[in-house]
Amino acid sequence: MIDSPARYQEPDTIRRLLTTASTVAIVGLSANVLRPSNFVGFYLQRHGYRVVPVNPREKEILGEVSYPSLSAIPFPVDIVDVFRAPDAVPGIAHEAVEIGAGALWLQFGVINPEGAVIAEAGGLDVVMDRCMKVEHARFLGRMHWLGFNTGRVTARRQSAV
Amino acid sequence: MSGDNAGIREFGFDTRAVHAGQRPDPYTGARAVPIFQTTSYVFEDPESAAAYFNLQEYGNTYSRIMNPTVATFEERIASLEGAVGGVAFASGLAAQAAALFTMLESGDHVVASSALYGGSVTQLKHVLRKLGVALTFVDPDRMEEWEGAIRPDTKLLFGETIGNPGGNVLDIEAVAALAHRHGMPLMVDNTFATPYLCRPIDWGADIVVHSATKFLGGHGTSIGGVVVEAGKFDWSNGRFPVVADPSPAYHGLAFHETFGMYGYLMKLRAESLRDLGGAMSPFNAFLFLLGVETLSLRMDRHVRNAVEVARFLSDHPGVERVRYAGLPDSPYAPLAAKYLPRGAGAVFAFDVHGGRRAGTTLIQSLDVWSHLANVGDAKSLIIHPASTTHRQLTDDELAAAGIGPGTIRLSVGIEDAGDLIWDLRRGLERVTAQTPEEVTA
Numbered sequence: 176m177i178d179s180p181a182r183y184q185e186p187d188t189i190r191r192l193l194t195t196a197s198t199v200a201i202v203g204l205s206a207n208v209l210r211p212s213n214f215v216g217f218y219l220q221r222h223g224y225r226v227v228p229v230n231p232r233e234k235e236i237l238g239e240v241s242y243p244s245l246s247a248i249p250f251p252v253d254i255v256d257v258f259r260a261p262d263a264v265p266g267i268a269h270e271a272v273e274i275g276a277g278a279l280w281l282q283f284g285v286i287n288p289e290g291a292v293i294a295e296a297g298g299l300d301v302v303m304d305r306c307m308k309v310e311h312a313r314f315l316g317r318m319h320w321l322g323f324n325t326g327r328v329t330a331r332r333q334s335a336v
Numbered sequence: 337m338s339g340d341n342a343g344i345r346e347f348g349f350d351t352r353a354v355h356a357g358q359r360p361d362p363y364t365g366a367r368a369v370p371i372f373q374t375t376s377y378v379f380e381d382p383e384s385a386a387a388y389f390n391l392q393e394y395g396n397t398y399s400r401i402m403n404p405t406v407a408t409f410e411e412r413i414a415s416l417e418g419a420v421g422g423v424a425f426a427s428g429l430a431a432q433a434a435a436l437f438t439m440l441e442s443g444d445h446v447v448a449s450s451a452l453y454g455g456s457v458t459q460l461k462h463v464l465r466k467l468g469v470a471l472t473f474v475d476p477d478r479m480e481e482w483e484g485a486i487r488p489d490t491k492l493l494f495g496e497t498i499g500n501p502g503g504n505v506l507d508i509e510a511v512a513a514l515a516h517r518h519g520m521p522l523m524v525d526n527t528f529a530t531p532y533l534c535r536p537i538d539w540g541a542d543i544v545v546h547s548a549t550k551f552l553g554g555h556g557t558s559i560g561g562v563v564v565e566a567g568k569f570d571w572s573n574g575r576f577p578v579v580a581d582p583s584p585a586y587h588g589l590a591f592h593e594t595f596g597m598y599g600y601l602m603k604l605r606a607e608s609l610r611d612l613g614g615a616m617s618p619f620n621a622f623l624f625l626l627g628v629e630t631l632s633l634r635m636d637r638h639v640r641n642a643v644e645v646a647r648f649l650s651d652h653p654g655v656e657r658v659r660y661a662g663l664p665d666s667p668y669a670p671l672a673a674k675y676l677p678r679g680a681g682a683v684f685a686f687d688v689h690g691g692r693r694a695g696t697t698l699i700q701s702l703d704v705w706s707h708l709a710n711v712g713d714a715k716s717l718i719i720h721p722a723s724t725t726h727r728q729l730t731d732d733e734l735a736a737a738g739i740g741p742g743t744i745r746l747s748v749g750i751e752d753a754g755d756l757i758w759d760l761r762r763g764l765e766r767v768t769a770q771t772p773e774e775v776t777a
Binding site: 214 | 347352355356357359360361362365387390392393394395396402404406407408410411415419420421422423424582588589590593595596597598601602605
């Protein structure tokens with residue numbers, strides 16, 4: 176498989192996106208607080224990102240206006256984070272390119288190589304089959320407080336979180 | 337930016353044994369792992385408290401559920417085992433009970449190796465049955481027995497990397513493949529091997545449990561256990577509603593859907609550890625971490641000494657047989673070569689000629705070997721099951737458990753091998769010097 180998800184899981188890219196992005200549009204963000212997308216949106220807000228819901232069925236989610244599509248968002252978006260079935264990805268990728276987003280981020284299980292190629296051709300960074308909350312918690316957050324394996328080894332003193 | 341090297345380099349086992357899970361304390365710069373001897377944690381604000389309890393944010397609430405010192409130990413073992421995370425417990429049996437409790441419910445069935453540690457056999461046989469979970473024990477060496485015991489309601493296969501007292505080596509890859517063909521996970525107790533000698537997850541195991549009391553600590557000071565998970569099993573395959581469905585014990589949260597590969601561990605912590613208790617103490621976690629730093633150094637020595645002692649015993653006329661997978665004539669030598677290339681551990685049994693009396697005499701004649709019921713200490717340990725842990729059993733019942741009247745179990749320590757052998761030689765001479773009347777008395 177030339178386009179396996181591993182190709183789109185570069186730690187350098189992930190870290191750069193997490194530390195430089197400020198606006199994250201979440202396509203498929205649910206208003207239900209028990210849904211995974213809501214957990215991720217809530218977490219990203221807590222950590223200072225502006226979360227932009229993209230969900231045609233809702234007016235407002237997590238205190239932010241919900242837009243029916245990416246193209247309806249009237250300001251620049253750094254990362255398009257996708258919680259949709261894999262088939263929906265090519266269309267979302269085209270839209271992400273059109274609005275000039277910086278990156279296309281496909282959550283756990285959202286695997287679609289065609290969509291990734293579209294986004295890359297449009298100049299976007301692509302992350303696939305990775306959770307933005309988990310990657311933030313791994314590199315910058317406190318995932319280790321609950322015994323999860325961050326893969327990190329460091330002897331440097333860090334600032335408190 | 338500092339400390340953001342995850343995925344950039346595959347750090348070696350020894351580096352991770354010393355570093356994984358720890359970041360120098362951000363407040364003080366303390367290089368050693370601080371002992372956070374606290375029951376609870378002050379919340380920044382009500383919103384943060386709510387987010388922690390809702391599991392929307394990784395935060396500390398109460399040390400029965402999480403503690404920074406314990407978390408360092410959990411991440412370290414997860415790293416060494418190649419797991420996505422870990423949850424520590426007050427003992428190995430507490431860890432195992434919680435691992436089982438998290439995924440099983442009344443009406444389920446488990447197939448387990450009959451060569452398990454006695455405490456595990458009791459836990460499965462009596463505690464699980466009380467909860468309505470049925471059990472079938474199988475000869476772990478016979479794949480057809482594993483396969484034949486699987487029923488429509490079977491939810492788990494369970495074995496030990498190295499069995500006791502027979503020294504059985506589990507064919508992890510084959511049993512894992514069988515489990516996955518039937519839509520269930522394989523759980524392996526890796527206590528005797530430690531992740532230095534074998535990493536069951538590399539061979540397809542899904543859940544790995546440890547008694548940290550043994551080689552992980554290595555000092556015989558602390559009781560503890562840990563569960564780690566590979567994060568690869570699909571708990572949403574329709575067979576595990578107890579893991580996948582919205583949980584009534586956590587306001588309708590569906591752990592596997594919400595946390596994906598971390599879902600089982602999140603449920604293990606947020607529900608099973610929270611509700612059953614059995615948390616590891618921070619001080620014990622600190623001691624285990626000290627032990628784990630030298631795991632590979634100790635295991636290399638344990639294994640080297642074990643091979644020397646096993647060779648000596650094999651050649652001794654007073655010894656009937658030695659059951660150590662690290663000897664070339666062991667029936668488990670091929671499996672040991674595959675799964676335990678660095679050595680088959682340091683716990684094994686041998687049978688002394690002369691039955692119960694000979695075993696008792698040998699135990700009483702030793703100066704370096706400690707007569708006690710534990711394994712995995714830096715000190716060499718010895719026990720004679722027929723006169724101690726299994727003394728109520730008849731010879732026939734002993735035989736059914738794979739234990740002869742003259743079976744002795746050793747846990748070979750890291751002392752000088754020459755001294756260990758000298759001590760055993762003197763003990764065996766005492767046995768041989770007994771008159772036939774003494775032996776049969």
